[in-house]
Amino acid sequence: GEEVTLKNTDGKVRLVYFFFASCPDVCLPTTHMISKVQEGLKEEGVLGSEARIISITFDPVIDTTENLKAFAALNKADTKSWDFLRGDEEYSKELAEKYKVQVIKDKEGDFLHSNRIVLIDGKRNIRKAYSGNDLDLEYETILQDMVALSKE
Secondary structure, eight states: OOOOOSGGGTTSEEEEEEEOTTOSSSHHHHHHHHHHHHHHHHHHTOBTTTEEEEEEESOTTTSOHHHHHHHHHHTTOOTTTEEEEOOOHHHHHHHHHHTTOOEEEOTTSOEEEOOEEEEEOTTSOEEEEEETTOTTOOHHHHHHHHHHHHTO
C-alpha cells in the first residue's frame, strides 16, 4: 500500500530482484537464497538500518497484494526491510530492462526472464549483478558484498 522508490530508500544498500510468484523454475529457489541473505543481514545488524531487499513482480495480475504477502510469508521475509512490489506490467518490464533483466511474456501468460539479482549502493549506483542461475553462487557472497557496501 505504500510507494517505494530508490529515492525513498536512498542511503541504504539495496538488493533488487525481479520475479513472478507463480514462476515454475528459478524465482522460488532464487528468492529462497535471498532469504538466507536476509538472515545474514539480520545477524550482521544491518538489515533495515543500512540494507534493504526489494523484489519486484512483473506479473501484477496474478501477483496481487494478497498473493505477494503469501509469497513473502513462504520465504520468511521480514517485510519491514524486504519489499515485495507490484505495479503496472509494462512499467515493471521497462524497469526490469533498465537493470538488464530481460522479460518476455509468452502465449500462455508466463514470463521468460533473466535471473539477475542487482546490488545497488546508497547513491543508486549499480555496483554488482549476480546470476541466480550460477550454480557456484553462494548467498554468503551476496551477504559479504552487501555488508561491505553498507560500511562504505
